[in-house]
Amino acid sequence: DAKTTQPPSMDCAEGRAANLPCNHSTISGNEYVYWYRQIHSQGPQYIIHGLKNNETNEMASLIITEDRKSSTLILPHATLRDTAVYYCIVRGNAGNMLTFGGGTRLMVKP
Amino acid sequence: GAGVSQSPRYKVAKRGQDVALRCDPISGHVSLFWYQQALGQGPEFLTYFQNEAQLDKSGLPSDRFFAERPEGSVSTLKIQRTQQEDSAVYLCASSLQSYEQYFGPGTRLTVT
Numbered sequence: 001d002a003k004t005t006q007p008p009s010m011d012c013a014e015g016r017a018a019n020l021p022c023n024h025s026t027i028s029g030n031e032y033v034y035w036y037r038q039i040h041s042q043g044p045q046y047i048i049h050g051l052k053n054n055e056t057n058e059m060a061s062l063i064i065t066e067d068r069k070s071s072t073l074i075l076p077h078a079t080l081r082d083t084a085v086y087y088c089i090v091r092g093n094a095g096n097m098l099t100f101g102g103g104t105r106l107m108v109k110p
Numbered sequence: 111g112a113g114v115s116q117s118p119r120y121k122v123a124k125r126g127q128d129v130a131l132r133c134d135p136i137s138g139h140v141s142l143f144w145y146q147q148a149l150g151q152g153p154e155f156l157t158y159f160q161n162e163a164q165l166d167k168s169g170l171p172s173d174r175f176f177a178e179r180p181e182g183s184v185s186t187l188k189i190q191r192t193q194q195e196d197s198a199v200y201l202c203a204s205s206l207q208s209y210e211q212y213f214g215p216g217t218r219l220t221v222t
Contacts, residue, residue: 032209043114043201043213044153087152097143097166098211100152 004088009105012082018075020104022088025069031092033064035073037084038103044087047073078108112136114214116202122220123192131187131217135204142185143211144177145201153201159185192221 005023012018024033034049048055048062050071055062061074075082085103115134123129135142140161145153146169155169161182170177174193179185189196199218203211 034209041215043203043215044211045213046210049209085152096141096158097155097169098145098153099155100145103152 004090004101006086006088006101006104008102009107011107011109012075012078014080014108014110015077018078018082018106018108020073020075020086020088020106021070022072023070024088024090027068027090028092031090033062033068033071034089034091034098035060035062036087036089036098036100037082038087039081039084044098044100047086078106080108080110082106083108114202114204114212116200116214116217118217119215120218120220122222125192125194125221127192128188128190129192129219131189131200131219133185133187133202133204133214135183135185135202136206136212137183139204139206139212140182141205141211142179143203143205144185144187145203146171147199147201147216149198156187156200189219192219194221197221 032049032051035047036044038044047059050062064071085105087100087103117132142159144156147153157177158166159179174190176188197220199216201216203213205211
């Protein structure tokens with residue numbers, strides 16, 4: 001699976017949009033981009049995934065660049081409960097395990 | 111509905127002791143995964159089951175680590191002769207479809 005690069009930490013004001021970037025320049029054609037988050041003392045939680053089209057669900061939006069070498073996870077109205085480590089993972093559809101990197105520690109501040 | 115549960119939530123073991131960590135996956139989920147998470151790091155894959163078959167154990171760090179899922183539901187991760195470097199949070203995840211894994215809260219193992 002392709003390697004991902006994320007900033008180690010970010011801050012966001014409560015109520016504002018949080019935009020979390022991820023670089024995956026070596027992604028191959030059949031690999032998906034997944035996002036999970038891990039709130040302190042909990043297991044990781046699935047957020048969203050996509051192949052090449054932008055995706056949106058009740059939690060977040062995922063924007064993937066046309067060349068698929070990078071993506072952005074958008075939390076439209078961040079709340080204090082969104083404070084967590086966010087992991088961007090690239091995984092082939094036929095693959096099973098998740099390969100986590102260091103993630104981005106998002107701190108939402110009042 | 112019930113999610114993935116793990117027990118115990120916390121375990122303290124003296125170096126050299128054997129430990130057994132339990133995972134109850136979501137009912138009907140055929141895939142089950144174990145991950146190890148060291149302090150301040152992302153989770154790392156240990157092993158994967160599809161039903162009762164252990165299809166991948168490439169992440170197990172040594173032959174002291176053993177996992178089983180005899181009836182294709184509950185799984186146990188056993189660590190023999192624990193060492194201090196085994197101190198970590200052990201996470202279990204289950205999956206029905208190939209893309210979304212549901213994680214339990216983890217078991218925090220401390221080896222003294």
